[in-house]
Amino acid sequence: MLDQGRLVRMPCAYDGLTARIAQSVGFEAVAFSGNAVSASLLGLPDIGVLTLTENLEHAGRIARGLKIPMICDADTGYGGVMNVMRTVREFEAAGIAGIHIEDQVTPKRCGLLPQGIPVLSEDEACQKIRAAVHARTDRNFLIIARTDAKSMHGLEDAAKRARSYAQAGADAVLVMGANTSGELRYVADIAKAPLVVVVQEAGPTVELTNETLESVGCVFALHAGVARYAAVRALKDAFTALHQDSHTRTVRDRMSSFEEYNQILGMDEWLQLERQFNVNE
Structure with missing residues (x-):
């Protein structure tokens, strides 16, 4: 997909069900949002408390239930260069297709927050990318380098970092805060590397068409937010109706059926396997 020269849109899942839904509607790949996983697993915002083992075990379970590749949010790599190397090896062994690693300091925080995001020095961040590339055993395991430098250091510094990270071996780069076609074109001209963009479901990123993104080298x-925002609104509406009315008749037309739910989970395939290997059949 990286080499095809066309844009691939990926919804960011946070559990096995949301990833299976993405697969069932035809997406050719799915991503994995650390922000949403922190909310789903811990009930906490994206403030850097999700650990490597929690993220890894959860991601591996999801990936094993899919037929399409999944790219994961690996935060800062969970420490220094040694931690980054372990992170790469663990995610690769778990069947993940690739990860993105950011240059934030620890503790990291959600890159969409309006406050400034502190980042490592460029040299230290480059060393972490070199370590990540060195650690992988499969060349097809993608290393995406993300920089959050724009919020405190501006677009020029962020673009320069993206170029350095690509030169350090990253397969693609992601500049948080580069949200318009002009900003992305500027990054592309400086970085000379395939770009990844985070669509926020609001603001300028939702206006970026496939043609626009492809023209600036976005792959x-x-x-990131489509699953979590959709789920929060749908569940809040359904739970509110149940709490207030003691039934869900007013929202039932927005709920799936038992049959649709099982179809997404592949129930028929499992029942067929059970029949195939049942000695009593």
Whole structure:
């Protein structure tokens, strides 16, 4: 997909069900949002408390239930260069197709927050990317380097970092805060590397068409919030109706059926396997 020269849009899942839904509607790849996983697993915002083992075990379970590749949010790599190397090896062994690693300091925080995001020095971040590339055993395991430098250091510094990270071996780069076609074109001209963009479901990123993104060298558009925002609204509406009315008749037309739910989970395939290997059949 990286080499095809066309944009691939990926919804960001946070559990096995949301990833299976993405697969069932035809997406050729899915991403994995650390922000949403922190909310789903811990009930906490994206403030850097999700650990490597929690993220890894959860991602591996999801990936094993899919037929399409999944790219994961690996935060800062969970420490220094040694931690980054372990992170790469663990995610690769778990069947993940690739990860993105950011240059934030620890503790990291959600890159969409309006406050400034502190980042490592460029040299230290480059060393972490070199370590990540060195650690992988499969060349097809993608290393995406993300920089959050724009919020405090501006677009020029962020673009320069993206170029350095690509030169350090990253397969693609992601500049948080580069949200318009002009900003992305500027990054592309400086970085000379395939771009990844995070679509926020609001603001300028939702206006970016496939043609626009492809023209600036974007290969992946990660829709980080689509699953979590859709789920929060749908569940809040359904739970509110149940709480207030003691039934869900007013929202039932927005709920799936038992049959649709099982179809997404592949129930028929499992029942067929059970029949195939049942000695009593």
